[in-house]
Amino acid sequence: xxxxxxxxxxxxFYRAYLNLIGEASKYYLGWLWWLLEPIAMTSVFFVVFTxxxxxxxxxxxxxxxxxxxxxxxxxxxVGNATACLHGARxxxxxxxxxxxxxxxxxxxxxxxxxxxxxxxxxxVMGSIFGPNQxxxxxxxxxxxxxxxxxxxxxxxxxxxxxxxxxxFIVTSGLTLMMFCSGIFFAIDAMPAQWQAYxxxxxxxxxxxxxxxxxxxxxxPDLFWCVKTALGCALWLVAAxxxxxxxxxxxxxxxxx
Amino acid sequence: xxxxxxxxxxxxxxxxxxxxLVHALQDVSVEVNPGDKLGIIGANGAGKSTLLRVMAxxxxxxxxxxxxxxxxxxxxxxxxxxxGELSGIRNIVMHGMLMGLTRREAKSRxxxxxxxxxxxxxxxxxxxxxxxGMRGRLCFSTAINLDPDVxxxxxxxxxxxxxxxxxxxxxxxxxxxxxxAIVYVSHNANMVxxxxxxxxxxxQGRVRAVGKxxxxxxxxxxxxxxxx
Numbered sequence: 001x002x003x004x005x006x007x008x009x010x011x012x013f014y015r016a017y018l019n020l021i022g023e024a025s026k027y028y029l030g031w032l033w034w035l036l037e038p039i040a041m042t043s044v045f046f047v048v049f050t051x052x053x054x055x056x057x058x059x060x061x062x063x064x065x066x067x068x069x070x071x072x073x074x075x076x077x078v079g080n081a082t083a084c085l086h087g088a089r090x091x092x093x094x095x096x097x098x099x100x101x102x103x104x105x106x107x108x109x110x111x112x113x114x115x116x117x118x119x120x121x122x123x124v125m126g127s128i129f130g131p132n133q134x135x136x137x138x139x140x141x142x143x144x145x146x147x148x149x150x151x152x153x154x155x156x157x158x159x160x161x162x163x164x165x166x167x168f169i170v171t172s173g174l175t176l177m178m179f180c181s182g183i184f185f186a187i188d189a190m191p192a193q194w195q196a197y198x199x200x201x202x203x204x205x206x207x208x209x210x211x212x213x214x215x216x217x218x219x220p221d222l223f224w225c226v227k228t229a230l231g232c233a234l235w236l237v238a239a240x241x242x243x244x245x246x247x248x249x250x251x252x253x254x255x256x
Numbered sequence: 257x258x259x260x261x262x263x264x265x266x267x268x269x270x271x272x273x274x275x276x277l278v279h280a281l282q283d284v285s286v287e288v289n290p291g292d293k294l295g296i297i298g299a300n301g302a303g304k305s306t307l308l309r310v311m312a313x314x315x316x317x318x319x320x321x322x323x324x325x326x327x328x329x330x331x332x333x334x335x336x337x338x339x340g341e342l343s344g345i346r347n348i349v350m351h352g353m354l355m356g357l358t359r360r361e362a363k364s365r366x367x368x369x370x371x372x373x374x375x376x377x378x379x380x381x382x383x384x385x386x387x388x389g390m391r392g393r394l395c396f397s398t399a400i401n402l403d404p405d406v407x408x409x410x411x412x413x414x415x416x417x418x419x420x421x422x423x424x425x426x427x428x429x430x431x432x433x434x435x436x437a438i439v440y441v442s443h444n445a446n447m448v449x450x451x452x453x454x455x456x457x458x459x460q461g462r463v464r465a466v467g468k469x470x471x472x473x474x475x476x477x478x479x480x481x482x483x484x
Contacts, residue, residue, distance in 0.1 A: 011353040018350070022341045091337030095354055096313040248316045255315070256266050 003240055004098050012101060016108035034113050035120065042068045045184045057186075059215065062125065066214055067183035067207045069114070069121050074149045074203055075174055077110035081153035082170050085161040085254050092254045099243045099250050103157040107150045118142075125214045132217045141209055144225045147232035148202050154239040161250050182207050202228055257288040257311060257327050257406060257437075262320035264306050264461075280306040281317070282461045288406060290327075292437040295452035295469055297445065297476055302458040304441045305333065308408045311439060327437070330355075330399040333410035340384030344375060344394050347383055351398050365401050372427070373397035374420065393420055400427060406437045425451060445473045 004012070024031040042064045050060065057063060084102040091097065122135075160166045181203040187195055198204050205224060212218035243250070264281040281303045288294055288311070296304045309315040310322060312331035337354075338347045348369050352362025370379050373393040383391065399407065407428070428438060428451065442448050448455060448469060455472040457465040464479075465472045 007353065007356045007358075010359065011350070014353060014359060015350065018339075018342060018346060022339075088337075090339075091354070093309065093314060094312065094331045094333065094337045097354070251315055252266060255309070 003236060004101050004104060008098070008101050009104075012104045012108050015105045016112055019105070019109045020112055031116075034116055038065065038069045038072055038117060041072070049184050062128070062215055063186075063211060064184060065121060066125075066211050067181070069117050070145065070207050070210050071178060071181055071183050071203065072117075073110055073114040073145065074152070075178065076113065077107040077149040077153045078156050078170070079174060080106045080110065081157040082160045082167040084157050085250065086164070089254050092251060099157075099161075099247060100154060100240055103150065103153040106157075107146070107153050110149065111146060122214075129215060129217075132213075134213045134217060134219055137213060137220045137222065138210075140222060140225045141206060141213075141220060144202075144229045144232070145206050147229050147236065148206075151232045151235040151239060154236065154243070158239065158242055158246075158250070161253050162246070177201065177203065180204065186211075257325055257329075258321075258323045259287070259307075259310065260285045260321045260323075262307070262310055262317045262322070264303070264310065264315065264317050279461050281310070283320070284458070284461070284463055285320075286456060286463075286466070288327075288437050288439060290405070290435045290437055292439075292454065293452040294437070294439045295448035295455040295472075296439065296441045296458060297443070297448055297455060297473065298458035298464075301460075303461040304458055305410050306461075307458065308333075308410055308439065308441060311406070312408055327405035329406040329408055330402060330404035331408040331410070332395050332399050338383050338391065338395065341382060343381060344370075344373075344379040344383055344386070347394070348379075348398050352402065355402050357402075368401050369394075369397045372401065372423075374423075389417055389420070396424055405435070406439065408439045408441075410441045411443070421447075445477060449473055 020031075024033070027033055029036065042061065045064050045068070046061055049064075081103045084106045085092065085099060088102050092099075156166075156170050160170065180198060180201055182198065187198045187204055187208055190198060199208075205221075205228075209220040209225075212220055262281050262284045263279070266278040266280055267276070284303070284307060286294070286307075296307060298304050306315065308331055310317055312329050313322070313324065314331065316322075337351070339350070342350070345366060348366055349359060349362045352365055353359060357365075370376070373379070373396070375390060375393060378386070378390065379394075383394070386394065396409075438451065440448060440451055452469045454467065455465075455469040456463055457472050457476045465475045
């Protein structure tokens with residue numbers, strides 16, 4: 001099976017589902033926070049940027065919500081991966097398991113949550129802008145984002161297990177990346193000479209493509225999706241090799 | 257299962273701290289055959305749990321060879337991989353799935369585990385609300401129902417009450433007669449004597465004595481009495 005054995009994929013999905021139930025049960029508003037989190041972040045950006053730029057673009061709130069929801073999927077997956085191996089100390093110290101399992105669980109949980117939020121975003125966008133034939137390209141974008149998130153989360157899980165201090169750098173790195181992903185601005189509105197640099201960040205291009213489909217009825221760049229998805233697949237193979245090659249080091253880091 | 261010349265070194269280092277090497281095991285060799293009941297004794301920090309982790313395949317040694325000879329093993333300790341935020345039931349299912357069962361197969365084991373553990377309605381409660389003894393019962397009953405070839409027990413039975421201890425000892429002696437093996441780590445020399453035929457005494461990561469359980473425990477107890 002790809003990356004980990006088939007029975008561990010089944011375990012990862014079940015574990016991700018239980019993690020979400022456990023997380024929701026901790027809060028008074030339970031699973032409603034899955035929706036409230038993107039709404040709160042969108043509201044903050046909306047208030048700040050509407051005041052800063054009174055002549056903000058039309059439909060700025062929809063522009064923001066598409067950016068925020070896709071960003072949160074990535075940020076939750078990668079952010080939670082920083083401590084996933086140390087958090088699984090009990091299992092790691094008792095059962096021989098491929099360490100790649102743990103970022104997979106984290107990204108699966110972020111993906112389930114995203115599926116719920118995205119279904120609501122689609123319902124809202126569909127009722128306002130109406131669905132269009134380009135919605136059929138959404139799965140291609142989502143697969144690309146899932147692969148990118150998993151590859152980044154696996155790398156972060158590996159590095160943060162080897163050197164725990166990197167957790168702080170990842171947190172700052174995610175904040176920097178958020179500001180460079182075009183969540184509250186369009187890459188096209190940036191100076192022409194900078195746009196290519198912004199588009200080196202796959203999240204910036206993904207957010208641009210989601211908006212193109214959902215807000216502007218445009219056709220996404222499928223060639224970019226295929227190219228990026230293949231690149232992420234190779235990145236995952238390399239991550240798997242690193243997890244296997246340094247399994248002894250990782251186990252000791254977790255157990256010690 | 258055969259372990260030859262096993263050495264395990266832990267290293268703790270930091271930019272502002274001198275690298276600290278801990279020799280958890282040094283040149284340890286041991287063989288476990290079907291039907292064996294092997295006890296491991298020694299003071300805290302002697303390397304007992306590390307040896308069980310090497311046997312379970314969780315930890316690869318720095319030196320030496322591990323030949324599992326195709327035997328499956330289950331390593332049980334009170335720091336078990338149970339999730340305190342989930343109920344006992346859900347932990348049973350998750351543990352089964354980790355061991356390769358489907359969700360349906362894992363669920364089918366629930367009644368037997370609940371019956372053996374004697375946890376009753378508490379099985380629906382979150383594991384973090386369990387006492388140490390209840391955790392031990394859940395852990396032991398879950399593992400024994402997965403039917404491993406080698407059961408690696410780390411101080412697990414000493415936490416249960418008398419009733420559960422007798423019950424679990426009886427189950428082990430029944431189920432692990434012929435083709436199954438038990439490796440049992442404990443500070444409780446009497447329990448090791450009751451359960452095991454052979455024993456190893458570990459001291460600071462090295463084998464201090466190995467052989468018949470009565471002889472090894474007598475040597476160990478004499479050494480401990482001599483120091484105090």
